Amino acid sequence: MKKKIHFETLMIHGKMVSSHWQYKDHIVPPISSSTSFRLESSERGAEGFNKFANPEFNRLTTPPIYIYDRLDEPNKGILEEDLALAHNAESCVSFSSGMAAISAAIGVLIKSGDSVVVHKTLYGCTYSLFFNWFSSRLGVKVKQVDLTNPEELDYVLTQDPTVMLVYGESPTNPTLDILDIKAISEIVKFHNDKRKQGRKIFLVIDNTFASPWCQRPLDRGADVVVESLTKHICGFGTTMGGAVLAPRILEPDLLLFRKDFGGVLAPSAAWSITVYGLSTLALRLQKQIETAYKVANFLESSPKVEKVLYPGLESHPQHSLARVQMVAPDGSFAPGSIIYFVLKGRNDRDKKEKGRKIMDFIARSSYSITLAVSLGQTKTLIEHPSSMTHAGITVEEQIKAGIEPGGIRMSIGIENSDDIIGDLDAAFSII
Ligand SMILES: Cc1ncc(COP(=O)(O)O)c(C=O)c1O
Known part of the structure; x- marks a missing residue:
């Protein structure tokens, strides 16, 4: 056979x-x-x-x-x-x-x-x-x-x-x-x-x-x-x-x-x-998923973060659907390498301001996280959808679509997870 x-x-x-x-x-x-x-x-x-x-x-x-x-x-x-x-x-x-x-x-x-x-x-x-x-x-x-x-x-x-x-x-x-x-x-x-x-x-x-x-x-x-x-x-x-x-x-x-x-x-x-690209896809994604779990857990435990959305976390509202649908060809659960999180704040304006502050700090001071659009790269990227990728949509439309003014998107790369978490920790210390 x-x-x-x-x-x-x-x-x-x-x-x-x-x-x-x-x-x-x-x-x-x-x-x-x-x-x-x-x-x-x-x-x-x-x-x-x-x-x-x-x-x-x-x-x-x-x-x-x-x-x-x-x-x-x-x-x-x-x-x-x-x-x-x-x-x-x-x-x-x-x-x-x-x-x-x-x-x-x-x-x-x-x-x-x-x-x-x-x-x-x-x-x-x-x-x-x-x-x-x-x-x-x-x-x-x-x-x-x-x-x-x-x-x-x-x-x-x-x-x-x-x-x-x-x-x-x-x-x-x-x-x-x-x-x-x-x-x-x-x-x-x-x-x-x-x-x-x-x-x-x-x-x-x-x-x-x-x-x-x-x-x-x-x-x-x-x-x-x-x-x-x-x-x-x-x-x-x-x-x-x-x-x-x-x-x-x-x-x-x-x-x-x-x-x-x-x-x-x-x-x-x-x-x-x-x-x-194709020849390293499985290798990259396996490593990125492993790191995404660690970063998502760090974010979930941070007092600065209101909410984390990562399909691999049990707190994701559709975690059980993800478990059935996001499955690698080897049968393992493969919830991807993208994380979305919202910072705590008094109101939408305060959250947006904190988001912007963090973006600027990361752009200036982080080594392993880069402020940039796009995703799925070997480098970890972070962006603020409300003012970047989704800026073409009005804030009212953004909110209707679930895009919160203080929401931040991260695409996890293949760096060591401790370095990514260290950079996030440093960024959170300024807000
Ligand atoms: C979900 C999704 N679909 C399509 C695209 C468009 O892809 P490209 O930039 O290659 O035109 C993007 C780009 O960010 C995307 O995030």
Whole structure:
């Protein structure tokens, strides 16, 4: 019987022999740096154009005919194969950033006149994409629902037959709500069973905060997964990228969207994400989770902290759901490496002021914690969502979405936990 290969081994060796490259001479695939490709005949060129984004050809198994980088090239192909393996996905299409991937996933699934349901808390740019572009300019109705309560979704889908897409992050940025992907997918399926072909609702989950080490939403019933590769999957804070993991029926449209809107991932970016990022994903996340527990426990015991949200803590309101949903491929509980906490204060203004003071102290005096946006890097990063990543949303909207003025987000790196805790302790001493 064929032995099942472990996730971390799979992410180092990938498909081993890929139709995108011949591995006779290389251990590491070379970086392709050719924007167009030599064609041995016009007939082969015609065949290449005919096969591109053609549903009759399975891209994962058909040897490709490369024409032009914006259509396809070897490094993206290899990365996409490996990401599809990580997520048990039928297909993967990469993009130049997480936002390019999210735009494509939404762009191929809806048209003007349709409605979408989104969770009440979203990453700031995703919120802007839905409201400032799809809603304000393109005639798509966007409804915010608390998807942590799937009954609310059931009600909206019963009332509104124009909903074609349900979208959420799990865990959410920055408040770490956990969406019950299985429960949501069952409600979507229940409504889809009553709908005609071509009017089916798709469930899209942004898996950026978790990464495929901690969670694989397709296995829990999601239709489509989007990932910002810039975060955990790149892992070192060096390269931007995004990916859509989808059923094969969506692949042609995703490829055409990428070709026409042009958000292609550079081959050098695909190369470094494959060679450095994916191969160390499991190792990094295992260490980061171990440290995140220690930091979360320190925060929970600090008299300066009002509340800590980390899915690994029993005090997290959805800890038991996280235990079932955030599971590493080796079966261990994998609650991720992001922590959200709120400082104590007399009122929102006082908490916000203390948050700002701490940010400035860390920016000037900390060695192991860096004040910066983004997450999922080897370095520990801290930020203040209300005035940074989510500043595009009004304070009233922030509060509605659960983003408190004094809330602080930390992304744990691979430093020694004592150094991170020491820097936090020093910062707390000034408030
Ligand atoms: C949850 C989430 N989704 C998507 C994105 C966008 O990714 P990118 O910056 O690669 O476009 C981010 C960025 O912070 C994010 O946090």
